[in-house]
Amino acid sequence: xxxRRAFLRDAALVGAASMAAPATAFxxxxxxxxPRDFPPLQPPSRSPQDTARDEEFWRQxxxxxxxxxxxxxxxxxxxGLMAGPVLEAYHRHVDRANRDSSLFARREFPAxxxxxxxxxxxxxxxxxxxxxxxRNATEALQALxxxxxGVKTGDTIVYADLDYNAMQFxxxxxxxxxxxxxxxxxxxxxxxxxxxxxxxxxxxxxxPKTRVLLVTHCNNKTGLVLPVKEIVAIARPRGxxxxxxxxxxxxxxxxxxxxxxADYVGLNLHKWVGAPVGVGVMYIREGRLDAIDRAHGDPGSxxxxxxxxxxxxxxxAAILTIPDALxxxxxIGMTHKAARLRYLRDRWxxxxxxxxxxxxxxxxxxxxxxxxxxxxxxxxxxxxxNVAITGALLDEFGIFTHWRTGxxxxxxxxxxxxxxxxxxxxxxxxxxxxTLAARLT
Numbered sequence: 001x002x003x004r005r006a007f008l009r010d011a012a013l014v015g016a017a018s019m020a021a022p023a024t025a026f027x028x029x030x031x032x033x034x035p036r037d038f039p040p041l042q043p044p045s046r047s048p049q050d051t052a053r054d055e056e057f058w059r060q061x062x063x064x065x066x067x068x069x070x071x072x073x074x075x076x077x078x079x080g081l082m083a084g085p086v087l088e089a090y091h092r093h094v095d096r097a098n099r100d101s102s103l104f105a106r107r108e109f110p111a112x113x114x115x116x117x118x119x120x121x122x123x124x125x126x127x128x129x130x131x132x133x134x135r136n137a138t139e140a141l142q143a144l145x146x147x148x149x150g151v152k153t154g155d156t157i158v159y160a161d162l163d164y165n166a167m168q169f170x171x172x173x174x175x176x177x178x179x180x181x182x183x184x185x186x187x188x189x190x191x192x193x194x195x196x197x198x199x200x201x202x203x204x205x206x207x208p209k210t211r212v213l214l215v216t217h218c219n220n221k222t223g224l225v226l227p228v229k230e231i232v233a234i235a236r237p238r239g240x241x242x243x244x245x246x247x248x249x250x251x252x253x254x255x256x257x258x259x260x261x262a263d264y265v266g267l268n269l270h271k272w273v274g275a276p277v278g279v280g281v282m283y284i285r286e287g288r289l290d291a292i293d294r295a296h297g298d299p300g301s302x303x304x305x306x307x308x309x310x311x312x313x314x315x316x317a318a319i320l321t322i323p324d325a326l327x328x329x330x331x332i333g334m335t336h337k338a339a340r341l342r343y344l345r346d347r348w349x350x351x352x353x354x355x356x357x358x359x360x361x362x363x364x365x366x367x368x369x370x371x372x373x374x375x376x377x378x379x380x381x382x383x384x385x386n387v388a389i390t391g392a393l394l395d396e397f398g399i400f401t402h403w404r405t406g407x408x409x410x411x412x413x414x415x416x417x418x419x420x421x422x423x424x425x426x427x428x429x430x431x432x433x434x435t436l437a438a439r440l441t
Contacts, residue, residue, distance in 0.1 A: 038064055038085050041331045048339035055423060058340060061332060062420040071394070072425050075402045076418035077220060077248065077372055080274045082325065083419075089324035090276050093317035109316055116322050120269070120281060123326055125256025131283050132305045133319060137247035138166050140266030140282035143309045144243050145170040147293040148212055153179030156207045159214040160199075161186045161408040162221055167245055168406075171214055183207050186408035191363055193227055200231050204238060212241050217260065218248040221404040222361040222412060223372025225253065229261045241291060247271065247280075252341065252370045254334045263288040275325040276318040282309050337419065341371035344417040344426050349373055351430035357437040361412055374404060374412035375433070378440050381410015389413050389436065397432040399425075 041060060044051050051057065064084045067073065082090060097104055114128070121128045134140040145167065151157060157180050159171050168184075175182040185203045188195040204210055213235050218225045232242050244262040249255055251272030257265065265283040269275040284292060284305050292308050294300060300307030329337065352358045352375075361374040377389060386403035390413055393399045405411045417426060 043333055043336050048333075048335045049343075051336050052339040052343035053423075058419070058422070062422070064328075065420040067420050070398065072399045072421070072428065074415050074417050074421060074425065074429060075400050076421075077223075077271065077414060077416035078402070079277050080251075080271050080418065081420070082274055082276060082321075083328045086274055086321060086324045086328050090317055090321040093320040097316040097320075105316060109319075113314075113319055116319055119323050119326060123273075124250065124267075124281070124283065125258050126283055127286065129305060130257075130286055131281050132309050133311075133314065134266070134280040134282050134309055135278050135311055135315075136270070136280040137245065137266045137268045138164075138280075139311065140280050140309065141167050141243065141245055141247075142170050143282060143295060144264045144266060144284075144292060145174055145212075145214070147295060147308060148174065148241070148243070148291060149293050150241055150291045151175075151178045151180045151211050154181070154209065156181045156183055156210040157212045157214075158183045158185070158203060158207065158210050160184065160216075161406060162219040162224060163214050163216045164220055164245055164247065165406055167214055167216070174212075180211070181207075181209070183210070187224065187226075189222075189361060189407070189409050191224055191368070193365060193368060196224075196226055197230055197234070201234055204234060204240065208238070210235075210238070210240050212243060214243050214245065215262075216245040216247075218246070218252065218370060218372065220248060220372075221407055221414065222374035223248075223369055223414070223416075224362050225249075225368050225370060227367070229259060232261050248370075248372065251329060251334075251337075252372075253338050257283060257285075264292070269322060269325065270318075273322075273325050273329060275322045276315070278315045278318045279322060284308065332419075338370065340419065341417065342369070344421055344423070345369065345371050345373055345415075347423055347426040348415065348417075348430045348433075351427070352433050352437075355434055355437055357441050358433055361407075371418065372414060372416050374407075374414050376410065376412050377433075377437055379410070380440075381407070381412070383411050386411045386413050392436060393429075393432055397428065397435075399429055399432055 044054050044057055065081055066084060118128045121131055157171055157175055159168055172182060188199055215226060215228055215231055217228050228244055235242050242262045243264045244260055246265050246267040248271060250267050263285040267281050269279040270277045294307040295310045298307045298310050349360055353360050357378045359376045362369045383405055390401050390403050393401050401413050401415050403411055404414045
């Protein structure tokens with residue numbers, strides 16, 4: 001059953017979204033389909049694991065998504081489709097912002113944005129003054145890394161092969177600008193909780209002058225979920241600040257900031273939370289603003305996180321739609337959603353893990369994987385080979401996936417099922433992979 005904490009958080013978000021709805025409605029809007037056209041979801045009163053197998057319930061969830069015909073999309077990691085109720089709300093918010101223009105933007109939006117910020121803080125397990133909105137996780141993390149002022153010549157900064165390429169580039173630039181030594185290392189493959197912790201402990205033992213460490217909670221390449229809290233516990237006593245890339249985390253697995261225990265986090269709301277594209281969050285723990293410089297000469301308060309990220313004119317409608325996205329997620333429940341994603345992932349992985357020539361790169365160990373998983377065929381780790389595999393899956397079997405690069409042992413294909421996928425989709429993928437593997441033996 002869902003934990004009391006998860007239940008209270010989901011209930012609070014539903015209530016917050018419903019209270020915000022009258023404030024974001026406007027007279028004279030064109031009537032159209034909206035959340036009222038979708039009957040309330042009633043998750044079965046069973047355990048998340050049992051609910052994960054209830055295809056009828058998940059069919060009801062899938063019916064709230066408008067997905068393309070003719071292709072099975074198992075590449076949900078790029079961004080998350082808005083569910084129907086969320087999409088319709090977004091259209092209304094776009095109409096409002098467009099109609100009322102700067103009158104709305106200057107007179108009404110600031111207060112509404114503050115309400116949304118408070119709701120997001122509740123979802124994240126943070127306080128409103130610890131977060132600010134960005135356009136995506138990359139922008140938030142580039143600010144945290146690029147404006148980090150705790151590194152000097154002779155210090156060391158560290159990242160791993162599975163960290164996101166754009167964040168690696170930002171760490172490279174930080175090292176070049178400050179004269180710090182850049183150290184990279186490889187996450188074990190295959191990985192276990194213990195081997196991952198040992199890898200981080202080893203690299204930090206070998207480089208005692210490390211001052212900043214980039215850690216990706218759920219990486220975009222293989223989907224491996226790292227034990228961030230334990231890594232922070234290794235780094236913090238050594239005087240090392242940890243910057244966490246949580247782009248894929250929130251909304252995919254049950255999570256709060258306390259579960260990460262990091263001082264600096266960048267994340268998305270348009271991947272697994274299902275808000276419109278263009279919404280992310282930068283988190284800085286209370287009392288840790290001093291290590292992040294203000295953005296581009298921003299004259300704002302040294303005590304305000306808002307001075308650390310300046311994005312200019314924001315997407316008003318996207319911000320206003322966040323409560324609708326949170327409410328939809330809460331109507332399912334994060335524990336039910338996480339169990340479903342893991343079930344879909346385990347269904348196709350379990351069907352091919354022992355097939356000769358298919359290398360599954362993500363472990364089955366509890367807590368180390370969610371929906372995302374990477375694979376290779378017969379050790380084929382070149383970009384060309386994996387582009388060809390994704391092409392074959394799409395052209396021959398109608399299944400859309402995507403290749404990923406940057407792993408120490410070679411490129412891979414990433415598979416990312418989501419709420420509108422079915423058990424039959426997972427089975428079709430497994431059958432396709434067995435066919436492709438047989439051709440190459």
